[in-house]
Structures are given as structure tokens and as C-alpha cells.
Amino acid sequence: MTVAYPRKLQNSLGAREIMAQVVRDREIHLITLNRYRYNEQRSCKDLTDLIEKLNGKPKELLKDLSHHISDEARHAMWLTDLLVDLGADIGTPPGTSYIDEFERLIDWESYVTEHHREDAIISSLAAINVTEKRGCEYFAAHIHALKEAPQTEENIKIRETIEKIFPEEAGHVRWGNRKLAEIAKKSPEHRQKVEEAKRKYVAIEQAAYEAGMDITFGAELRRLDHLLEIANTMPVWQRPQYLMERLPETLLAPQLQSTRLNVAQRAWNRDPQAFVEKFVPMFLNGINSAIPQQKKAAETKN
Numbered sequence: 001m002t003v004a005y006p007r008k009l010q011n012s013l014g015a016r017e018i019m020a021q022v023v024r025d026r027e028i029h030l031i032t033l034n035r036y037r038y039n040e041q042r043s044c045k046d047l048t049d050l051i052e053k054l055n056g057k058p059k060e061l062l063k064d065l066s067h068h069i070s071d072e073a074r075h076a077m078w079l080t081d082l083l084v085d086l087g088a089d090i091g092t093p094p095g096t097s098y099i100d101e102f103e104r105l106i107d108w109e110s111y112v113t114e115h116h117r118e119d120a121i122i123s124s125l126a127a128i129n130v131t132e133k134r135g136c137e138y139f140a141a142h143i144h145a146l147k148e149a150p151q152t153e154e155n156i157k158i159r160e161t162i163e164k165i166f167p168e169e170a171g172h173v174r175w176g177n178r179k180l181a182e183i184a185k186k187s188p189e190h191r192q193k194v195e196e197a198k199r200k201y202v203a204i205e206q207a208a209y210e211a212g213m214d215i216t217f218g219a220e221l222r223r224l225d226h227l228l229e230i231a232n233t234m235p236v237w238q239r240p241q242y243l244m245e246r247l248p249e250t251l252l253a254p255q256l257q258s259t260r261l262n263v264a265q266r267a268w269n270r271d272p273q274a275f276v277e278k279f280v281p282m283f284l285n286g287i288n289s290a291i292p293q294q295k296k297a298a299e300t301k302n
Contacts, residue, residue, distance in 0.1 A: 015141035030088040037079035102208035126197035129176030200233040
């Protein structure tokens with residue numbers, strides 16, 4: 001059976017490369033931790049909504065999901081305590097929300113009815129599994145970056161918190177893999193449904209991930225490419241409606257424009273010279289312009 005893994009940012013920048021830069025800037029580091037907190041907190045709400053939609057069946061799955069909610073709530077609590085101790089903001093993080101974008105790209109109409117209960121379960125498990133894998137990828141990269149960073153009291157405290165969360169998130173991934181495998185073993189038809197759900201939610205997750213990371217020139221067109229990739233995982237008759245409903249917001253992307261202005265203002269206020277020399281070229285050239293710099297930094301370190 002296909003194993004679905006998160007892809008790199010624009011197939012170029014990996015989590016370790018990104019987190020190595022994040023931990024060097026305290027402001028961005030704290031915003032990243034707050035994003036973790038927000039995502040863990042929101043997942044409690046979304047998992048609760050799923051339990052209510054399933055309405056008591058199947059019992060074993062609902063029992064597992066209730067335990068999952070307990071874990072996510074504990075993670076949100078640990079991260080909230082950490083951020084408060086560090087004097088950081090715990091409001092809604094700036095920029096495009098990964099979870100909001102993920103949910104915007106889901107075709108909800110196809111999997112919330114009683115008639116399609118089993119399809120809904122497969123879709124839900126695939127969605128949970130791929131997002132948990134992304135979380136594990138970033139927690140592992142974050143821990144690695146903090147081990148390489150100066151061992152300040154703050155960095156140690158952050159690393160210890162993430163090290164508490166990471167094993168439980170890895171356990172969620174193993175649980176999802178197991179549940180999907182159990183369903184796939186029922187019949188060739190079930191196996192096909194699981195494989196299709198994995199392809200679909202990998203595409204949705206990648207689109208949501210990049211939407212929150214890519215604010216550079218041409219991001220709207222890259223979002224359109226992702227939207228087409230998602231549509232191509234669906235039956236032909238579902239594609240036109242799916243695309244028409246999501247195309248306007250994908251191309252106009254009001255949240256993207258707001259994020260660009262916010263980031264540009266922050267960059268200018270912090271260092272006008274760096275804004276002109278670094279931010280503007282990065283924005284115009286796209287994220288891929290950062291790759292040679294990453295390689296050069298790695299060569300210098302070695």
C-alpha cells in the first residue's frame with residue numbers, strides 16, 4: 001500500500017533547512033510556536049466536530065478519537081504555558097492559517113452524509129494522518145535545530161516542551177497508518193478507496209502547507225497549480241464544481257495580500273536596509289532564490 005509523506009516546500013526546501021533559520025530569529029521562532037499552539041487547539045475542535053458527525057458509530061473509532069482530543073488539548077496546554085512563560089503572544093497567529101486553508105480545500109459535500117459513512121471515515125483518517133505526518137516532520141526538525149542552536153535557557157525550555165509532544169504525535173501517525181491499513185485489507189474496493197483518499201489528502205495538505213509559507217511573487221499561480229492537482233484526484237464529474245467554487249478565492253487570495261503587507265511592514269520596521277537588499281529580491285525571485293543561500297551556508301559551516 002502507498003505510503004504518503006509530506007513533500008518539501010516547492011519540492012526544494014525541507015523542514016530542517018527552514019527550522020534552522022527559524023530558531024535564529026526570536027520573533028519568528030515565537031510566532032512558529034504560537035502556530036503550533038493554535039493548530040493543536042484547533043484540532044480539538046475539528047476532532048470534536050468529526051465525532052459529532054459520526055454520531056456514535058463506530059464506537060472503537062470514536063473512543064480512539066476522544067483519546068486523540070485529550071492528547072491535542074494537553075499539547076495546546078503545554079505550548080500555551082511555554083509561550084506565557086516566555087512573554088510571547090498567544091493570540092491568533094498572523095498570516096494564512098494552515099488549518100483554515102486545509103478545510104477550504106476539502107470537498108465537504110462528498111463525505112458528510114449517512115449513506116457515505118465509510119467513505120467519510122476513510123477521508124477523515126487520511127486527512128488526520130497526513131497532517132499529523134507534517135507535524136511530526138516539523139517537530140523533529142525543530143528539535144534538531146534547537147540541538148544545533150546555542151543552548152540558552154530559553155532554547156532548552158522550548159526543546160524540552162517539543163520533546164514531550166513529539167512522541168505522542170508520532171503515536172497518532174502510527175495509529176492512522178494502522179487504521180487505514182485495516183480498512184484496506186477488507187477488499188480490493190476498500191484498498192482502492194484508501195489509496196485514492198491518500199492521494200487526495202496529500203495534495204490538499206501540500207496546498208495548505210505551501211499557502212501558509214509562500215507569499216512571494218507568483219504565489220497565486222502556484223496555488224492554482226495545487227488546486228488543479230487536487231481536482232485531478234477526484235472523479236471527472238466532480239471537478240468542474242469543485243474548481244468553480246474555489247477558484248475565485250485561490251486567485252484573489254485576500255489573506256495572502258494581507259500577509260504580504262504585514263510581513264513587508266515588519267521587515268521594513270526591523271531593518272530598512274535589509275528590506276531593500278534581502279526581502280525585495282526574495283519576494284520578486286520567489287522562495288527558490290533562498291536555495292543557493294542555504295547551500296552556501298551549509299558549505300561554509302562544513
